[in-house]
Amino acid sequence: METIQWSESISVDNYEIDNQHKYLIQLTNNLILNSNAKVNSEIIGDTLQKLLKYIKEHFKDEEELLEKCNYPKLEEHKKEHKKFILNIVGFCNDVLCGKSNVTEEMISFLVDWLLNHTSVDDQDYKNYI
Numbered sequence: 001m002e003t004i005q006w007s008e009s010i011s012v013d014n015y016e017i018d019n020q021h022k023y024l025i026q027l028t029n030n031l032i033l034n035s036n037a038k039v040n041s042e043i044i045g046d047t048l049q050k051l052l053k054y055i056k057e058h059f060k061d062e063e064e065l066l067e068k069c070n071y072p073k074l075e076e077h078k079k080e081h082k083k084f085i086l087n088i089v090g091f092c093n094d095v096l097c098g099k100s101n102v103t104e105e106m107i108s109f110l111v112d113w114l115l116n117h118t119s120v121d122d123q124d125y126k127n128y129i
Helices: 015-033 042-068 074-096 104-128
Strands: none
Touching: 015 042, 015 104, 042 074, 042 104, 074 104
16 A cells, blocks of 8 residues: 655644644554554554554644634534544554454555545634634
8 A cells, every 4th residue: 555645735724733634644654664564563563552642632632723713513523533533443452452463454444534534524624723
């Protein structure tokens, strides 16, 4: 699978949020580039742990910003975040516990969700922040 490239088309014109999205892309690319590593490899474990932690931090920051801006679809946006966290936590826990490798399915889910969320859902709040 090819790595993800940052594009101004997914920018929300907010320095902090855009940098957080760039870091999430970097972590995702790290998984893509190292997906053939062994299940218990340090780089996979470290990247997954960083990804889980950072996703939660990013969602918290984004939701707080949207709340301050009175974004009318905040609750819907929060629900999308929660659904994503439930899915990605399951994938990551399976890998971290040694039940599976980083699979094509996991990477595809992560890439698809990240690109779709930033290019569609996040663009919807761009004019409110």
